[in-house]
Amino acid sequence: xxxxxxxxxxxxxxxxxxxxxxxxxxxxxxxxxxxxxxxxxxxxxxxxxxxxxxxxxxxxxxxxxxxxxxxxxxxxxxxxxxxxxxxxxxxxxxxxxxxxxxxxxxxxxxxxxxxxxxxxxxxxxxxxxxxxxxxxxxxxxxxxxxxxxxxxxxxxxxxxxxxxxxxxxxxxxxxxxxxxxxxxxxxxxxxxxxxxxxxxxxxxxxxxxxxxxxxxxxxxxxxxxxxxxxxxxxxxxxxxxxxxxxxxxxxxxxxxxxxxxxxxxxxxxxxxxxxxxxxxxxxxxxxxxxxxxxxxxxxxxxxxxxxxxxxxxxxxxxxxxxxxxxxxxxxxxxxxxxx
Amino acid sequence: xxxxxxxxxxxxxxxxxxxxxxxxxxxxxxxxxxxxxxxxxxxxxxxxxxxxxxxxxxxxxxxxxxxxxxxxxxxxxxxxxxxxxxxxxxxxxxxxxxxxxxxxxxxxxxxxxxxxxxxxxxxxxxxxxxxxxxxxxxxxxxxxxxxxxxxxxxxxxxxxxxxxxxxxxxxxxxxxxxxxxxxxxxxxxxxxxxxxxxxxxxxxxxxxxxxxxxxxxxxxxxxxxxxxxxxxxxxxxxxxxxxxxxxxxxxxxxxxxxxxxxxxxxxxxxxxxxxxxxxxxxxxxxxxxxxxxxxxxxxxxxxxxxxxxxxxxxxxxxxxxxxxxxxxxxxxxxxxxxxxxxxxxxxxxxxxxxxxxxxxxxxxxxxxxxxxxxxxxxxxx
Numbered sequence: 001x002x003x004x005x006x007x008x009x010x011x012x013x014x015x016x017x018x019x020x021x022x023x024x025x026x027x028x029x030x031x032x033x034x035x036x037x038x039x040x041x042x043x044x045x046x047x048x049x050x051x052x053x054x055x056x057x058x059x060x061x062x063x064x065x066x067x068x069x070x071x072x073x074x075x076x077x078x079x080x081x082x083x084x085x086x087x088x089x090x091x092x093x094x095x096x097x098x099x100x101x102x103x104x105x106x107x108x109x110x111x112x113x114x115x116x117x118x119x120x121x122x123x124x125x126x127x128x129x130x131x132x133x134x135x136x137x138x139x140x141x142x143x144x145x146x147x148x149x150x151x152x153x154x155x156x157x158x159x160x161x162x163x164x165x166x167x168x169x170x171x172x173x174x175x176x177x178x179x180x181x182x183x184x185x186x187x188x189x190x191x192x193x194x195x196x197x198x199x200x201x202x203x204x205x206x207x208x209x210x211x212x213x214x215x216x217x218x219x220x221x222x223x224x225x226x227x228x229x230x231x232x233x234x235x236x237x238x239x240x241x242x243x244x245x246x247x248x249x250x251x252x253x254x255x256x257x258x259x260x261x262x263x264x265x266x267x268x269x270x271x272x273x274x275x276x277x278x279x280x281x282x283x284x285x286x287x288x289x290x291x292x293x294x295x296x297x298x299x300x301x302x303x304x305x306x307x308x309x310x311x312x313x314x315x316x317x318x319x320x321x322x323x324x325x326x327x328x329x330x331x332x333x334x335x336x337x338x339x
Numbered sequence: 340x341x342x343x344x345x346x347x348x349x350x351x352x353x354x355x356x357x358x359x360x361x362x363x364x365x366x367x368x369x370x371x372x373x374x375x376x377x378x379x380x381x382x383x384x385x386x387x388x389x390x391x392x393x394x395x396x397x398x399x400x401x402x403x404x405x406x407x408x409x410x411x412x413x414x415x416x417x418x419x420x421x422x423x424x425x426x427x428x429x430x431x432x433x434x435x436x437x438x439x440x441x442x443x444x445x446x447x448x449x450x451x452x453x454x455x456x457x458x459x460x461x462x463x464x465x466x467x468x469x470x471x472x473x474x475x476x477x478x479x480x481x482x483x484x485x486x487x488x489x490x491x492x493x494x495x496x497x498x499x500x501x502x503x504x505x506x507x508x509x510x511x512x513x514x515x516x517x518x519x520x521x522x523x524x525x526x527x528x529x530x531x532x533x534x535x536x537x538x539x540x541x542x543x544x545x546x547x548x549x550x551x552x553x554x555x556x557x558x559x560x561x562x563x564x565x566x567x568x569x570x571x572x573x574x575x576x577x578x579x580x581x582x583x584x585x586x587x588x589x590x591x592x593x594x595x596x597x598x599x600x601x602x603x604x605x606x607x608x609x610x611x612x613x614x615x616x617x618x619x620x621x622x623x624x625x626x627x628x629x630x631x632x633x634x635x636x637x638x639x640x641x642x643x644x645x646x647x648x649x650x651x652x653x654x655x656x657x658x659x660x661x662x663x664x665x666x667x668x669x670x671x672x673x674x675x676x677x678x679x680x681x682x683x684x685x686x687x688x689x690x691x692x693x694x695x696x697x698x699x700x701x702x703x704x705x706x707x708x709x710x711x712x713x714x715x716x717x718x719x720x
Binding site: 106177 | 381397398399410412413414415416417418419420470481482483485486577640641
């Protein structure tokens with residue numbers, strides 16, 4: 001950018017609207033804290049559910065009740081609660097506003113399934129969180145619509161919308177920094193949600209190696225394209241280390257009904273496989289490590305080079321471990337199966 | 340300039356939008372025949388085929404527009420954020436979608452040896468192929484096109500607007516015109532046909548082939564030479580110096596009129612040694628007549644821990660340039676400073692006296708100093 005040539009400022013007006021709205025009462029409060037004991041107990045634990053035939057066809061419907069049952073069992077296991085309702089309540093206190101951040105880039109055949117989102121909304125309801133306190137979101141309305149979600153900015157049911165489409169601008173005006181990342185964050189995260197469920201997809205990523213959980217947080221910032229060098233290391237980890245994400249990210253779920261081992265992040269039918277499962281964890285790093293392991297195994301079965309041989313080992317998982325975001329060492333991760 | 344920021348009113352946007360309704364017939368651009376937006380496309384995007392890229396395996400592409408050479412997977416975007424791989428083909432997303440459009444004094448670019456006192460219809464889109472931590476237009480340059488307000492303004496419309504407003508040129512500026520290359524190319528080509536100038540205000544981070552393709556349609560170029568060290572480019576701009584130097588040499592070889600701006604950041608690129616090296620390189624490779632503007636930095640974007648550049652540092656830089664044999668070094672962003680005026684290297688008299696963007700006095704006679712008759716290089720008519 002040049003030293004002198006600057007347009008007359010047209011941006012300010014765009015941002016005033018949302019600031020005023022926020023000041024008028026839309027601001028969410030701070031994230032309710034999760035007990036340190038529970039976090040410590042869940043560190044390195046990844047829950048896995050698989051069912052034969054689930055998600056046999058990319059994008060085809062799956063049974064919502066089954067996904068809900070899997071989620072309930074996973075949350076009971078993660079929290080040690082006596083019932084599913086208790087488990088949801090422990091993680092998501094009654095008055096919290098919960099954002100469900102999806103990963104819809106690849107379109108309907110390789111994105112979080114609607115039934116999974118419905119199961120999550122149903123689970124939150126058991127914790128007393130009514131659908132109108134749930135925001136299902138992505139970067140843009142169009143990405144959501146392409147995956148079969150109906151944009152809803154104020155009707156019945158959960159709110160559904162993208163950051164880019166909010167009147168007055170969906171990103172904060174000021175930069176937030178975390179390590180080498182400096183970005184404007186989505187106001188959905190900063191102002192409208194107390195807690196976050198991050199819902200990714202089990203898939204290969206051409207630049208990051210894999211996109212399972214943490215990589216999906218690039219959808220929170222306005223400038224993800226600036227952080228794709230060096231297989232996204234340390235950027236994925238440093239973004240996730242921002243205190244807002246550390247505080248608000250409560251649960252990571254990976255839709256692994258249909259998975260893809262090469263050619264991501266877009267959908268490529270040659271490389272998808274029917275994993276028929278779901279992953280969930282309170283520890284996002286451990287979940288990424290386990291997910292990356294599944295992708296590597298499938299690449300091996302298909303005769304593809306490992307991600308390391310392909311010069312895109314997801315080293316940001318190690319970095320995330322070093323930053324204390326979770327357990328990155330495979331030998332210290334406990335994989336528990338439910339369902 | 341930072342000390343004289345103007346604001347563009349909303350009327351620019353809404354007025355422009357109304358005025359442009361008639362510019363499209365049947366939804367296709369009359370000039371470049373770019374494709375209609377697909378049904379799934381965001382109406383804020385201006386989608387058109389990119390000109391410089393090559394196909395790789397697995398539906399990936401390699402962008403060959405700038406030295407970054409992004410390898411972009413299907414559905415992903417390059418570093419600039421405004422070029423997207425769609426199923427193995429590469430597209431620009433900002434053709435005919437400026438997010439700023441103003442009539443500016445040409446001195447604001449700054450171009451001091453190009454039709455002084457004239458105005459340029461100036462525009463920029465979202466996106467940039469660098470990320471300068473001191474970027475003053477970061478709300479355009481560091482955002483994706485869906486995140487900024489823009490209007491539809493095709494090449495023909497821009498040329499009409501420029502002619503109507505009496506602008507001497509259309510200036511591609513504000514963000515980084517390299518990333519809206521196709522829009523710039525189509526507009527500059529049409530402007531040339533219509534006798535309107537076209538100037539590119541750029542970081543010079545562009546590959547040789549697209550630059551050489553573009554140059555015949557440009558009437559002047561301004562290049563930001565951010566510093567004279569790879570460290571500065573790497574750490575503060577996410578770029579590299581060498582390709583920018585190559586661009587400057589190409590401009591010289593092709594005979595384009597160009598000027599250079601160096602934004603001086605205290606402690607980062609203001610050492611006398613580095614400035615001396617830079618000035619010697621300019622003198623040896625580009626000749627003594629290239630205007631070199633040393634401009635004042637003010638804290639901005641991610642660099643807020645440095646003070647504004649002391650005027651004395653800019654004066655030192657100007658003296659260093661003069662000592663290296665350069666004829667037209669300037670002090671910029673310091674309204675009223677004598678170093679902002681053009682002085683004849685022959686007789687030492689003022690040729691063009693400026694205060695800020697205003698021309699107070701012009702003593703040029705057919706491109707020569709009115710006093711001693713020495714030719715002053717530039718585009719004067």
